[in-house]
Amino acid sequence: MEKLIITLVNHQLWGAILQPVLIEENPTKSMSVLEVVGSRSSFFPNLSPIQQEIVQIAEKYSDKALMRLYSKEKTTADFLKKVTDETITNYIRPCIENYHQQIITLLPQSEVEFYLRETNKIRTLYEEDKIHFSINQAQAVFNFIKDEELGFRYFIQVKWENEIINLKEKSCSELCSDPAIVVVDQKLFVFEDIDAKKLLPFFTKSYISVPAASEKSYIEKFVLNCVKEYEVRSQGFDIYEINPSKKALLSLENDWLQRPVLHLKFEYGDKSYEPSATYKKVALIEEKEDKLAIAYYFRDKEWENKLIKLLLSEGLEKYLDNYFIVKQEYKYVEEISEEEVYGIIDWIREHPDILLNFSLEQDNLQQNYYVGKISLNTQIDTQKDWFDVHCIVYFDDFQIPFSRFYHHILKGIREYLLPNNQIAILPQEWFYRYYEMMLFGKKSGENIRLKKYYYQLIDHIEGINLPSTSYNDLLKDVPQGLNAQLRPYQQKGFSWLVYLYENNFGGCLADDMGLGKTLQTITLLQYIASIQNSETSKKSTNDLGQFFLFEEDNIDVRDEKYPPSLLVVPTSLLHNWQNEIKRFAPKLKVYSYSGIKRIKSKDIGKVFKYYDIIITTYGVLRNDIELLQTCNFQYLILDESQYVKNPASNAYKAVKQVNASHKLVLTGTPIENSLSDLWAQFDIINEGMLGNFSSFKKAYINPIINKKNKEKEEVLLKMIRPFLLRRTKEEVTPELPPLLEDVIYCDMSDEQKSFYNKEKNKIRNSLITNFESKIYSSERNTSFMALQGLTRLRLLANHPILTDKDFSGESGKFEQVIMQFESLKAGNHKVLIFSAFVKHLRLFADYFDKQSWKYTWLTGDTIDREKEIQKFTNQEDVNCFFISLKAGGVGLNLTAADYVFILDPWWNPAAEMQAVARAHRIGQEKNVMVYRFISSETIEEKIVKLQAEKSALAETFIASNKPLQHLSVEEINELLEV
Numbered sequence: 001m002e003k004l005i006i007t008l009v010n011h012q013l014w015g016a017i018l019q020p021v022l023i024e025e026n027p028t029k030s031m032s033v034l035e036v037v038g039s040r041s042s043f044f045p046n047l048s049p050i051q052q053e054i055v056q057i058a059e060k061y062s063d064k065a066l067m068r069l070y071s072k073e074k075t076t077a078d079f080l081k082k083v084t085d086e087t088i089t090n091y092i093r094p095c096i097e098n099y100h101q102q103i104i105t106l107l108p109q110s111e112v113e114f115y116l117r118e119t120n121k122i123r124t125l126y127e128e129d130k131i132h133f134s135i136n137q138a139q140a141v142f143n144f145i146k147d148e149e150l151g152f153r154y155f156i157q158v159k160w161e162n163e164i165i166n167l168k169e170k171s172c173s174e175l176c177s178d179p180a181i182v183v184v185d186q187k188l189f190v191f192e193d194i195d196a197k198k199l200l201p202f203f204t205k206s207y208i209s210v211p212a213a214s215e216k217s218y219i220e221k222f223v224l225n226c227v228k229e230y231e232v233r234s235q236g237f238d239i240y241e242i243n244p245s246k247k248a249l250l251s252l253e254n255d256w257l258q259r260p261v262l263h264l265k266f267e268y269g270d271k272s273y274e275p276s277a278t279y280k281k282v283a284l285i286e287e288k289e290d291k292l293a294i295a296y297y298f299r300d301k302e303w304e305n306k307l308i309k310l311l312l313s314e315g316l317e318k319y320l321d322n323y324f325i326v327k328q329e330y331k332y333v334e335e336i337s338e339e340e341v342y343g344i345i346d347w348i349r350e351h352p353d354i355l356l357n358f359s360l361e362q363d364n365l366q367q368n369y370y371v372g373k374i375s376l377n378t379q380i381d382t383q384k385d386w387f388d389v390h391c392i393v394y395f396d397d398f399q400i401p402f403s404r405f406y407h408h409i410l411k412g413i414r415e416y417l418l419p420n421n422q423i424a425i426l427p428q429e430w431f432y433r434y435y436e437m438m439l440f441g442k443k444s445g446e447n448i449r450l451k452k453y454y455y456q457l458i459d460h461i462e463g464i465n466l467p468s469t470s471y472n473d474l475l476k477d478v479p480q481g482l483n484a485q486l487r488p489y490q491q492k493g494f495s496w497l498v499y500l501y502e503n504n505f506g507g508c509l510a511d512d513m514g515l516g517k518t519l520q521t522i523t524l525l526q527y528i529a530s531i532q533n534s535e536t537s538k539k540s541t542n543d544l545g546q547f548f549l550f551e552e553d554n555i556d557v558r559d560e561k562y563p564p565s566l567l568v569v570p571t572s573l574l575h576n577w578q579n580e581i582k583r584f585a586p587k588l589k590v591y592s593y594s595g596i597k598r599i600k601s602k603d604i605g606k607v608f609k610y611y612d613i614i615i616t617t618y619g620v621l622r623n624d625i626e627l628l629q630t631c632n633f634q635y636l637i638l639d640e641s642q643y644v645k646n647p648a649s650n651a652y653k654a655v656k657q658v659n660a661s662h663k664l665v666l667t668g669t670p671i672e673n674s675l676s677d678l679w680a681q682f683d684i685i686n687e688g689m690l691g692n693f694s695s696f697k698k699a700y701i702n703p704i705i706n707k708k709n710k711e712k713e714e715v716l717l718k719m720i721r722p723f724l725l726r727r728t729k730e731e732v733t734p735e736l737p738p739l740l741e742d743v744i745y746c747d748m749s750d751e752q753k754s755f756y757n758k759e760k761n762k763i764r765n766s767l768i769t770n771f772e773s774k775i776y777s778s779e780r781n782t783s784f785m786a787l788q789g790l791t792r793l794r795l796l797a798n799h800p801i802l803t804d805k806d807f808s809g810e811s812g813k814f815e816q817v818i819m820q821f822e823s824l825k826a827g828n829h830k831v832l833i834f835s836a837f838v839k840h841l842r843l844f845a846d847y848f849d850k851q852s853w854k855y856t857w858l859t860g861d862t863i864d865r866e867k868e869i870q871k872f873t874n875q876e877d878v879n880c881f882f883i884s885l886k887a888g889g890v891g892l893n894l895t896a897a898d899y900v901f902i903l904d905p906w907w908n909p910a911a912e913m914q915a916v917a918r919a920h921r922i923g924q925e926k927n928v929m930v931y932r933f934i935s936s937e938t939i940e941e942k943i944v945k946l947q948a949e950k951s952a953l954a955e956t957f958i959a960s961n962k963p964l965q966h967l968s969v970e971e972i973n974e975l976l977e978v
């Protein structure tokens with residue numbers, strides 16, 4: 001059987017070399033050498049990849065290969081004759097030894113045996129020629145002996161496979177000099193850390209003696225280094241292990257770029273080591289009784305790594321091996337950021353338990369930072385309408401009123417100079433935990449004074465006695481005189497309103513449409529009337545509680561400390577409110593201040609004081625505010641308060657001038673398009689609670705909308721939550737039949753699509769051109785042009801005939817709507833059809849007229865709304881109610897309908913949901929199906945996308961009429977590109 005082996009051969013010039021040969025095993029247990037194997041040998045392909053690599057490495061120091069490297073001779077014979085000792089020593093032998101190291105590394109995994117073959121002439125090998133090797137490295141053991149007879153001496157032994165081997169009189173072949181690789185008595189010794197020169201003397205000598213005169217120097221240099229590097233044994237000379245004290249040092253210092261970093265070092269006794277330093281035995285010279293001795297110890301690698309892992313697990317990361325910085329997403333750049341400076345100080349202050357394992361010091365910093373504990377002691381002085389927050393901050397021995405940090409927190413300044421000139425880095429937590437307290441509070445001496453409705457901002461402070469916020473546990477009994485049975489959620493809502501009233505808070509009742517906001521409000525007004533100490537006798541009024549001038553002498557005046565409440569409603573809901581009050585609280589006296597014949601007198605207050613409720617409209621309030629602001633009211637109640645969401649409008653300004661002790665707004669859409677709607681509502685009910693609009697925009701709108709700042713969102717929610725109550729129908733009225741919704745995508749006809757795309761391109765080009773020109777660069781012009789162009793596209797998506805009377809083609813949406821309605825009409829269903837465009841409704845009404853289909857009609861021009869409602873509700877042959885989205889979004893109860901068609905999507909989904917709520921409300925016993933008709937590949941698909949975005953905002957904060965006010969060129973492109 002033929003196989004590859006490695007042989008140790010003594011070359012005539014190079015000395016001991018490794019040579020791969022092919023042998024054949026003989027029956028006599030001997031082996032015959034057949035050839036020296038090279039990469040061109042016929043046997044080479046039969047070798048394993050590792051064996052082939054060994055053969056190729058050995059070829060690199062063949063005589064021919066060395067000749068090419070180190071000689072210009074033409075033949076190897078000439079090369080071998082002329083090569084000099086200097087070339088061999090300085091070049092050839094180091095080259096061979098380098099390749100020997102590579103082969104020896106591969107040998108254990110090559111499955112190749114190793115044999116001694118002294119010369120190339122030997123052709124037969126035997127088992128006793130085999131050289132044994134191990135995967136474990138050999139170790140040098142230094143023995144130092146001192147006695148009076150022979151003095152100081154040393155010798156080296158070898159530890160190999162747990163065996164101590166003496167070298168004297170052993171054969172030795174040197175394969176590598178540094179580190180040493182030698183074959184001793186057919187054992188391969190592979191060392192990691194010793195030069196062969198140190199071993200060679202002991203193959204012939206028993207020891208090496210050190211002259212007495214050189215003994216001290218020898219110990220301080222040679223012996224000390226041996227103790228550090230090798231295993232050492234001694235006799236008559238002390239070499240011993242010690243356990244020095246150890247501690248970990250963290251130094252706050254600047255790196256080479258002047259960044260603050262934590263520099264880690266480990267201290268053993270009086271010596272310190274960097275974490276990156278090699279783990280070697282540490283040896284020290286000690287003098288005991290005038291005699292030299294050597295003490296040594298090992299660094300505690302396990303302890304050091306444990307502390308490093310502790311730092312890494314607590315938010316730090318390594319930087320330049322021995323430094324630590326706060327873990328961060330961005331990479332280090334040449335410019336130092338404040339967060340790098342503050343982050344490391346924050347980390348030190350926030351991890352006192354971790355730092356118990358280290359000694360912390362500051363070294364060579366440009367600034368001297370305070371790194372101790374920062375604690376707060378807070379006391380709250382509760383008054384009727386405000387809180388005084390008295391807070392002291394402790395920096396070790398320094399006590400500083402928290403109010404001193406007022407401007408620091410508002411302006412985001414984290415550095416504060418302490419009296420001892422140390423710089424304290426204010427905790428990052430303060431800037432989001434106390435920002436609102438500083439923003440909405442006022443400095444009062446060394447205190448921060450907050451109005452009572454900000455109690456949510458300080459509810460985390462221990463020991464504070466806050467008003468109860470759990471109205472669920474404080475349910476109020478329904479007042480006498482109320483002719484209604486409240487549902488459980490309505491009683492909770494009423495109890496919440498009483499809670500606000502008793503704590504002098506304004507509120508926003510934002511229940512879904514159809515859940516009875518009107519009834520809950522009337523219950524509150526009846527409750528207030530029932531607890532007021534009225535000693536006047538009741539005088540006659542008309543059936544609406546209307547005051548007659550000629551009866552003035554017979555009417556008792558109410559107690560002046562209990563003025564009436566002012567109820568402001570849309571004109572379309574005036575009679576609805578009068579009817580609901582008469583129905584549910586007939587004992588409440590109501591005065592309707594409306595119509596062209598209303599009293600306009602400076603003494604109007606003398607009339608109002610005879611009544612419990614003054615009801616008026618937004619238009620009348622706006623026009624008569626100079627008169628109405630002279631009156632005092634118990635409550636100001638705004639129904640459908642989204643009517644006054646624009647702070648720049650005259651109606652909003654009028655509302656702000658009303659003098660009322662309590663304020664309540666009712667709306668199903670506290671947020672229609674933006675957080676500015678929310679600010680407007682809250683500035684009415686709790687004036688100044690959210691600051692002025694400029695500060696609110698900076699503190700909340702920009703971070704929440706533009707930067708998606710969840711912390712700001714949570715803080716705002718926390719502030720408004722006690723004063724805003726919103727329940728959905730799904731939450732509180734499981735008895736309501738399900739509301740099913742579907743989107744019907746309508747393909748445009750070919751004529752309609754061609755018309756639409758042509759107009760879309762014209763509008764887009766015009767908008768972009770004018771947007772980029774100086775003439776139309778203003779936001780106002782851009783908004784107007786965008787709205788005008790997009791409105792035209794919406795009309796085209798419905799039916800091109802709405803913009804061009806000469807259009808003779810069909811509309812895909814029109815056909816779909818008619819087809820769906822015919823099917824429902826056949827089943828005698830009643831359908832509400834909503835559109836934002838009256839002329840779109842008229843298009844369908846004209847078709848209905850031709851078909852002799854009966855319908856009812858409600859737009860802004862409808863005079864007798866109630867007549868139309870009753871006709872639709874009571875006449876079985878009236879299956880359709882055409883309603884404009886704007887005119888019919890509020891104040892209608894149309895539970896006779898079980899289908900709702902939304903013909904065209906509006907910019908905000910709240911308006912659509914108001915429309916749907918006309919049918920899906922309390923009293924509805926049938927399933928309600930909503931169909932939204934969307935023309936495919938048109939602007940309507942983009943509107944649906946916008947609706948989803950606005951709904952996400954609405955869901956977060958409870959749900960403008962100027963959705964196009966801020967459009968960029970890119971947004972215009974996106975809106976028009978389908």
